[in-house]
Amino acid sequence: MSGDASHRPLDLRSDTVTRPDETMRAAMAAAEVGDDILDGDPTVRALEEKAAEILGTEATLWVPSGTMGNLIALTVHLRPGDRFLAPALAHVVEFELGGWASFAGGVPHALPWSAGPGRVSPASVRASVPPSQPYDALRDRLLCLENTHNAAGGTVTGPGEHRAVTATAKEAGLLVHLDGARIWNAAVSLDVQPAELTWGVDSVLACLSKGLCAPMGSVLGGSAEFVRAARRLRKMVGGAVRQGGVMAAAGLVALSRIELLRNDHSNARVLASGLRDLGWEAASPETNIVLARVTDAERRVSELHRMGILATTISGAVRFVTHADLSEKDIQEVIWRISSMSP
Missing domain, CATH: 3.40.640.10 (Type I PLP-dependent aspartate aminotransferase-like (Major domain))
Known part of the structure; x- marks a missing residue:
């Protein structure tokens, strides 16, 4: 993957950051x-x-x-x-x-x-x-x-x-x-x-x-x-x-799009598996939230932010949330960027 991609923010803070697509905007307008x-x-x-x-x-x-x-x-x-x-x-x-x-x-x-x-x-x-x-x-x-x-x-x-x-x-x-x-x-x-x-x-x-x-x-x-x-x-x-x-x-x-959440769940499992391969402690998620246990979650989130990965902390863990605005390719990009960090 290109190093230039590291300049594009990938937002995994929450599934609330999703934006309505053209179909939804058209329905709102009409x-x-x-x-x-x-x-x-x-x-x-x-x-x-x-x-x-x-x-x-x-x-x-x-x-x-x-x-x-x-x-x-x-x-x-x-x-x-x-x-x-x-x-x-x-x-x-x-x-x-x-x-x-x-x-x-x-x-x-x-x-x-x-x-x-x-x-x-x-x-x-x-x-x-x-x-x-x-x-x-x-x-x-x-x-x-x-x-x-x-x-x-x-x-x-x-x-x-x-x-x-x-x-x-x-x-x-x-x-x-x-x-x-x-x-x-x-x-x-x-x-x-x-x-x-x-x-x-x-x-x-x-x-x-x-x-x-x-x-x-x-x-x-x-x-x-x-x-x-x-x-x-x-x-x-x-x-x-x-x-x-x-x-x-x-x-x-x-x-009308409830079934599409399966994609988010699949991407969350891919992310958790990739994190484990890199030495992170991340359980396989049941839905679209991945928790990674680290020794200093706040510091780790700051490091992620500097490489264009937005995440949050909760209960002493780093929290990643997959959603419709992130493709499987985006998730692979997240894993690639994190691979340069120590677990």
Whole structure:
């Protein structure tokens, strides 16, 4: 490969850096729109109906971001002082600025990864919710799951495991919210329909602006009653928009491309294998996130940046995320550039 290629940045910081292609831009330009606050936007409505069908929920609500969707869900479900359970290093707890405290008034409790990286077991849920507590104890109200689990390296929870954990939570009297920001990746990895991963949940958040390449937007699903409450909160936090069909059109195109995530997963495996061949400690990924364990992740990311490879750090590891804007040739270029570094 040419050394000149090292001057072209290759961005693996996240699958949020993807850009809409010409097909998606054309759909946005041609979208039928209306005032979604006053009388509804037809394209937003079409997206919400399609997303509900795919996710297996009664209804969904378009929101500008996944963080807003999670915030709305927790605020609907929690009352001030309620405790909610979540896997350790859950995105909703660690990377969303504590909105659960300032808006919902919730108190998080981390569950260990007792069923594997990023995954919790029915036993750990059961052990965290005593059958009876004194009146002055925190009230356990909600279990927040995450599929795929970002900080664990895009790990997936399968349908059977999801059902077991969700059923246990229900038996303990808990509501269940699923942060499915990358649920599409989980479904593709497992060769199942997304609805198989939402069984029993009271709400689910799914992003359109990551691997599916929409410029912005997520959908928040649940019962019709839940979505009515969520719609009011969306307005409260400034998430209601007027002619939202421009963005919803991109979301509809995104939902037609879920299967293309297989390419990202394949490229992630190629990258992890190449890193291992170079002496790096990198487990084979389940989806599109590769974590490489190094002694000084911050220094290593700086070195990568100087050679035109953009990455991030998480939990003491270097994180690479493959996405639609990177081809297999780009991934081979990343490996070639890294080959000049010491492991």
